[in-house]
Amino acid sequence: MKKIVQTAFILIFSQALFAADYFSGEAGLLANFINTENYGFEPALKFNGFLSGQLAFSNSFSVRGEFSIQTDDLFDEGLMKEVSSTFRFNEISATYNKSFANVNHSFSIFKGCFESLGSEKFISRHLGVQKYSSFLTQNYLGLNGANVYDLYGTGLSYTLTSKRLPVCTGFVISRNYENVENCAQLNTDIRFGFTSKALTVDALAGLGAPLYTKDDNDNDVVLLIETLYFHTGVDILLGNEYSILSMLLQGGFEYLPVKKTSRSAESYLHKDEIYLLLEGRLSGGPSKFYISFFHIPDSKLDKMTFIDDNIGVNTRIFADKLYTKNHEYNIGLNFMAGLMGITFANLDEIDVNENFDLKLIPFTEISLNGGLLTCALQVGITRYANNDDEALKLHIGYKKEL
Secondary structure: HHHHHHHHHHHHHHHHHHHHHHHEEEEEEEEEEEEEOOOOEEEEEEEEEEEEEEEEEOEEEEEEEEEEEEEOOOOOOOOOOOOOEEEEEEEEEEEEEEEEEOOEEEEEEEEEEOOOOOOOHHHHHHHHOOOOOOOHOOOOOOOOOOOOOOEEEEEEEEEEEOOOOOEEEEEEEEEOOOOOOOOOOOEEEEEEEEEEOEEEEEEEEEEEEEOOOOOOOOEEEEEEEEEEEEEEEEEEEEEOOOOOOEEEEEEEEEEEEOOOOOOOOOOOHHHOOOEEEEEEEEEOOOOEEEEEEEEOOOHHHHHOOOOOEEEEEEEEEEEEEEOOOOOOEEEEEEEEEEEEOHHHHHHHOOOOOHHHEEEEEEEEEEEEEEEEEEEEEEHHHHHHHOOOOOOOOEEEEEEEOO
């Protein structure tokens, strides 16, 4: 069955390459310059990048694909020599749209990541919502980035979007191979999206059932479902980019056992696996002030560009929509305080002398050739004082709609 599905995807995309009438997509590349030796100069250079594209060969049918890449240090063996890297197909999907009864019906078959919560893909595709995510969580891995909840696997999606109201509802059934018990899992999810001038909501909730092939006595079985996991998440923007005061809330978790068995995890939520970002935004003309609180699980930290600690607070002060010649840009400063090795699960173990982490991140974002160039310098004040490695990082990234 697995080979049949893979073959079907290949055939669909092969036909689309020759029959497509319209192509659109997005590309991004980030260079990370890291000084690996404190009180010295020993630079490392690593790249993150992604490319996504949509091929439409009618008003009703389209296919999408995306891949990402992460490299090891290019300076390690020499800039012009081969270097190890991680290549991943993030998404391969095909979508058919049909409108009737004042509702647009969208049917998709996918493999990989698909409209993960926090990626803004669901509400941007179905409701036309513009990007509003936090500067702190931006990445250059596409759908392979750190999302509130990853919709990942092989599955089907059905979405209904009202033509009269800014509302959409989706149903997803998928099978993946990455769960806490290291076995295949069947997921069923419901999505909800809404947008207005004062409120934007993207919400998801569902159940996951591990598909056991052995019983408690280690005997082979065709299929056994005896554990259920609940997962949920929300992505909410109160206000909009023109509001004087607005707030972004992203939160969720992936595994809460609701039916305990001898093989399931404890029947409670692991606090260290909660994803939470709360960001208040104050705008006064071109001057803006954001303050954020975050709690990021370990499994998502390595996909973050600016966040290194599980828990912390960040203030961002910047001037927006400035102009020089033909370019629009903004410039500002992040002041971040975090707690190294501390999560919601061990807050009582805080030792300020050992866990406190302070950094400054000056940055600028420049509109360039239809894309956005981002330059940011991470200065780890506490790490430098403690003679820790990687106290200084320079990030130069570029994203563009194709």
